[in-house]
Structure formats: structure tokens, C-alpha cells
Amino acid sequence: MSVIVELTIPSDAFELGQILSVEGDTQVTLETMVPLGGRPTPFVRLTDGVRGAFEQTVREQPSVKSIQLVSTHDAEALYALEWEPPTGSLFQTVTEMDGALLGATGSADRWAIELRFPSHDALSEFQEYYLDREMPVSIEKIYNPTKPDAGPWYGLTAVQRETLTHAVESGYYSLPRGLSTKELAAEFDISDQAATERLRRGISTLVTNTLLAVESEK
Numbered sequence: 001m002s003v004i005v006e007l008t009i010p011s012d013a014f015e016l017g018q019i020l021s022v023e024g025d026t027q028v029t030l031e032t033m034v035p036l037g038g039r040p041t042p043f044v045r046l047t048d049g050v051r052g053a054f055e056q057t058v059r060e061q062p063s064v065k066s067i068q069l070v071s072t073h074d075a076e077a078l079y080a081l082e083w084e085p086p087t088g089s090l091f092q093t094v095t096e097m098d099g100a101l102l103g104a105t106g107s108a109d110r111w112a113i114e115l116r117f118p119s120h121d122a123l124s125e126f127q128e129y130y131l132d133r134e135m136p137v138s139i140e141k142i143y144n145p146t147k148p149d150a151g152p153w154y155g156l157t158a159v160q161r162e163t164l165t166h167a168v169e170s171g172y173y174s175l176p177r178g179l180s181t182k183e184l185a186a187e188f189d190i191s192d193q194a195a196t197e198r199l200r201r202g203i204s205t206l207v208t209n210t211l212l213a214v215e216s217e218k
Helices: 015-019 051-059 090-096 120-132 158-169 181-187 192-209 211-216
Strands: 003-010 027-036 039-047 064-073 076-083 100-106 110-117 138-143
Touching (some): 051 064, 051 076, 090 120, 110 120, 158 192, 181 192
Antiparallel strands (some): 003 138, 027 039, 027 100, 039 076, 064 076, 100 110
């Protein structure tokens, strides 16, 4: 079962944070990380930054082959970055572990990064990597994605999602119950039986696409 980890790391503690160095309130976002010829090629969005100084700083990095301006809009600029991650670097290690970068946003001080690994064993191997190197990585969240074909809202239909949400928010599952089945049904102009069936199917869908999806792929 694949696993997703959200982490933060000081900007000067890993290679991409050093390459994409910014100052003040400037923010850098990796839009995508596309492997081209075995080399991860990020598209980088710069927000509220001085383009000339940023481009010059990036070009001076030994691992950077080129940085090209793709487009601009208001205070944002989108770049394509061609670089070669150093041997043993964080992102090269992630790639070797069959990990994938899902998103990353950096500031002058810190980066927030989201990674996906094919298994908990791969994640453990990654954790050993940065612990051995005493990298100041802070894990914010670890979770399993839902069933791949579940679609938005964990596979729930619009009416199932609306009914379940209203039931929870109105205290239908509280003790003592804050909303009766009859009152819930009246909110959606359906019968008591239809309301109960809608909740049952919604809960079944949620469990199938979350808890059971995790169990089946262990």
C-alpha cells in the first residue's frame, strides 16, 4: 500500500532549497517534477520575487544546467529548471526508492514537501536516510491515499456526501442524538427509509474506499 508523507525542512538543509534560494516574503512552488531522460525536471513558480536576482542565483549553482522563463502573470513567474541532483542528495534518494514528489513550497527559511512512497518499508528507508545524515526533517503527517478509482469525495455521490455531512453536523450520531431520522428525512424531502438507506450506502462507500482499501493492499 502506498503511503504519503508531508514534511518540512529548513531551506538550507537540502539541495533544492539551496538552489532555489529566496529572500523576504518571496515564495517558490514546484508545479511539477517530470522525469526527463532519468533526470527530474521541475517547473518552478516564483511569487513576489525579484526575477533578475533569483535567476542569477540559480544559474550560479553547479548542478543547474539552465533555467528558462516560461511565462509571467502579475507577480508570478513560471520557470523550467534543468538540473542534475548531486549523488546521495535528497531528491535523488527519493527517486531511487521509487518515491514521487507530489508538491513542494519554499520560503526564505523553510520548505513544505509532500512525497509518496510505494510502501511503508520504503518510507522507513527514507527516514533512515535523513536520520543517518542528521538532516533536520520534521514529519508533519503520514497517511495512506484512498482507493485509486474512488474519485472525488472518496467515491460518495453528491447527495450521499450532503446527507452524511448534514447528519454529522446536526448531531445525528451524537449521544444523545441531536437529530432524528424523521427530521433528517424531512430536510431532504425523502422518506425515513430512504434517508437511512442513503446513510448506509454512504458509510459503506467511505469504508470501502478508505479503511478496506488500505487493508486489501497491505
